Amino acid sequence: MTTDAGAPAPSILMTLDQHHAARASAARLADEFGDRFDAETIERVLHDSFEQLAPSSRLPHFLPLLAERFARQRLQALARVGGETRGGVPAVLFLCVQNAGRSQMALGFLHRYAGDAAIGWSGGSHPAGEVSPVAIEAMAEVGIDLTREFPKPWTDDVVRAADVVVTMGCGDTCPVFPGTRYEDWEIADPDGMSVAEARVVRDEIERRVLHLLGTLGVAIA
Secondary structure, three states: OOOOOOOOOOOOOOOHHHHHHHHHHHHHHHHHHOOOOOHHHHHHHHHHHHHHHOOOOOOHHHHHHHHHHHHHHHHHHHHHHOOOOOOOOOEEEEEEOOOOOHHHHHHHHHHHHHHHHOEEEEEEOOOOOOOOHHHHHHHHOOOOOOOOOOOOEOOHHHHHHOOEEEEEOOHHHOOOOOOOEEEEOOOOOOOOOOHHHHHHHHHHHHHHHHHHHHHOOOOOO
């Protein structure tokens, strides 16, 4: 398949329904980012996002929508790298191995406490097929809904756009770029834990996120 904008066809074949959904996604992204990127760039990022999510996705019917959300994050990051949208708002990227537990919990707390005063992203070196059910349950106890989140890989554009990269267990596979602030949080992986054990991890992540926001000068919402 070749897109209308001439972008290369994805190596992972789409179903007809996925193709139609991807066209609608490209149109929505063009409405949002058309003043900063040409149609070919938008479609390239969208199709690359589809390809990166497809191997681990357990929800093929929703894959085009997830790819659109992933592409939106990456286009926002590209705009920051280009210096167009930083505006003094810090961006924090949380990385772990599967992007299914710790990094998703940290992102949930950042959104809860920072609101629009900080940008938050997450990713994994080897993304899982879904967010950990125990992480979802533990976070639901404190009123944070992770059911709409999904594991995704980290990409160079997002790493370069982040002001702070927080790593949790991804070791040498975590990306390193000069000029970026890095923090390594030694926090146990909640995968395989009971909810009671995951609560301890959750509370430690909450404490660290609050401290991080303080160091960034972000007022708690």
